[in-house]
Amino acid sequence: MIDLDFNNLTLGVEKRLDEIFADDLQVHSPQSAKLKFVKPPSLASLRKIIMSLEWEVTDNHLNDLLKESNRLQRAYIKDDQLQKLFRLLFHLGRYIRVYKSDTHSYVFNSLFRTYNGVVKITSGKYSNHQKANIVNDEIKRYLSLKAYLKTKNKNISRRTLNKLNTSDKSRLSPIDSFGKEKLYQSKDASKIHYRTVNNNFMELKKFIYLEIKKLRQDLQRIVALIDTKAQYR
Amino acid sequence: MAFINIRNKQIDLKIVYYGPGQGGKTTNLLYIHKNFSEKIKSRMVSIDTYGDRTIFFDFFPFDLGQINGFDIKIQLYTVPGQTEYDATRRLVLNGVDGIVFVADMSASMRRKNILSLKNLYENLEAYNKNIFKIPLVFQFNKVDLAQKGYPILPKELLANDLDRQLKRPWIIASALTGKNVALTLKKIISMTTANIKANLN
Numbered sequence: 001m002i003d004l005d006f007n008n009l010t011l012g013v014e015k016r017l018d019e020i021f022a023d024d025l026q027v028h029s030p031q032s033a034k035l036k037f038v039k040p041p042s043l044a045s046l047r048k049i050i051m052s053l054e055w056e057v058t059d060n061h062l063n064d065l066l067k068e069s070n071r072l073q074r075a076y077i078k079d080d081q082l083q084k085l086f087r088l089l090f091h092l093g094r095y096i097r098v099y100k101s102d103t104h105s106y107v108f109n110s111l112f113r114t115y116n117g118v119v120k121i122t123s124g125k126y127s128n129h130q131k132a133n134i135v136n137d138e139i140k141r142y143l144s145l146k147a148y149l150k151t152k153n154k155n156i157s158r159r160t161l162n163k164l165n166t167s168d169k170s171r172l173s174p175i176d177s178f179g180k181e182k183l184y185q186s187k188d189a190s191k192i193h194y195r196t197v198n199n200n201f202m203e204l205k206k207f208i209y210l211e212i213k214k215l216r217q218d219l220q221r222i223v224a225l226i227d228t229k230a231q232y233r
Numbered sequence: 234m235a236f237i238n239i240r241n242k243q244i245d246l247k248i249v250y251y252g253p254g255q256g257g258k259t260t261n262l263l264y265i266h267k268n269f270s271e272k273i274k275s276r277m278v279s280i281d282t283y284g285d286r287t288i289f290f291d292f293f294p295f296d297l298g299q300i301n302g303f304d305i306k307i308q309l310y311t312v313p314g315q316t317e318y319d320a321t322r323r324l325v326l327n328g329v330d331g332i333v334f335v336a337d338m339s340a341s342m343r344r345k346n347i348l349s350l351k352n353l354y355e356n357l358e359a360y361n362k363n364i365f366k367i368p369l370v371f372q373f374n375k376v377d378l379a380q381k382g383y384p385i386l387p388k389e390l391l392a393n394d395l396d397r398q399l400k401r402p403w404i405i406a407s408a409l410t411g412k413n414v415a416l417t418l419k420k421i422i423s424m425t426t427a428n429i430k431a432n433l434n
Contacts (some may be wrong), residue, residue: 045305203319
């Protein structure tokens with residue numbers, strides 16, 4: 001068993017780095033870094049937003065929800081369970097903002113239930129095991145809701161997408177596929193894909209071609225040099 | 234996974250600077266080399282450069298010295314950012330412990346930043362590594378361009394493009410002037426060291 005005291009090691013490393021980079025860190029006082037180490041904020045503003053949404057669903061409230069859930073994800077970066085719930089809140093909020101009046105009532109139920117999950121976890125009444133169960137239940141419910149909506153939304157998706165403004169469209173485009181790809185690819189992550197091998201082969205081919213081209217040019221230069229030398233002689 | 238030699242009491246960490254071509258990865262290392270090489274007693278090795286472009290990779294090992302009885306050695310690598318050198322990038326990522334993603338703040342580089350991050354994701358997948366689990370810091374480089382009158386991407390937009398799902402720390406920097414270069418390195422080394430503990434657990 002490794003008998004490393006990692007807490008002290010991490011602190012030791014940070015102290016040594018401070019010593020090495022002391023001058024530089026003082027010169028460039030980092031604003032962004034200060035933002036990173038803020039204390040986890042309370043959930044009061046999230047509570048306000050959820051209560052507002054229970055009363056009336058408006059674009060402003062939904063935008064606030066997205067911002068707040070995003071901010072809380074950063075703030076609770078070390079709490080894996082809360083992060084998952086905030087991520088769920090973010091996705092549900094985004095779904096409602098995109099589909100507006102076409103949103104299924106189940107999505108609202110899911111949103112409020114997820115918030116209740118957050119309240120339960122932060123209440124301090126539950127053990128870690130119970131907390132994990134709460135989060136797992138929410139994720140399972142979310143996934144089944146997602147599957148259900150997939151079949152329901154086929155009819156309305158085209159109509160809704162036409163309604164979207166440009167900023168909403170950009171939110172749905174390429175960057176969103178990033179997470180999805182992970183889900184699809186993770187099944188056979190152990191294999192190197194055929195496409196990757198093919199790309200490598202093409203890359204190698206291109207590299208060899210460029211190298212030969214360079215060699216040819218060098219040879220031509222050398223031949224030209226020899227010719228000029230021979231002329232002077 | 235970091236290399237830990239209990240008998241020799243040595244820990245090796247490999248940190249890779251990743252990002253789009255001409256984004257400032259080598260400039261980061263050059264700044265550290267120029268300003269701190271005496272303190273950390275090291276020298277930088279650039280393997281195959283063509284003009285101002287890295288063709289193979291840059292390698293910059295340095296020693297943090299004895300901490301808690303352990304000798305901590307850090308190896309900094311850069312990769313060639315140009316799309317055609319994907320095989321080299323994948324090779325350099327082998328055994329990586331932490332990544333600094335150097336994004337270019339130039340207005341024209343938005344798409345290339347996103348593509349480079351996707352490329353990082355794919356290349357890590359080839360080694361069965363999950364981008365969501367590996368220590369990663371975003372550095373939004375070339376902020377000094379704004380002072381020179383060139384258009385740059387807003388930090389919020391970059392954070393939204395690159396960091397929306399990953400939720401990692403991002404630092405605005407200028408590798409040319411040295412702004413926050415050391416801070417980025419400090420951050421990634423701290424995160425990587427903390428990650429060793431998590432991995433062993």
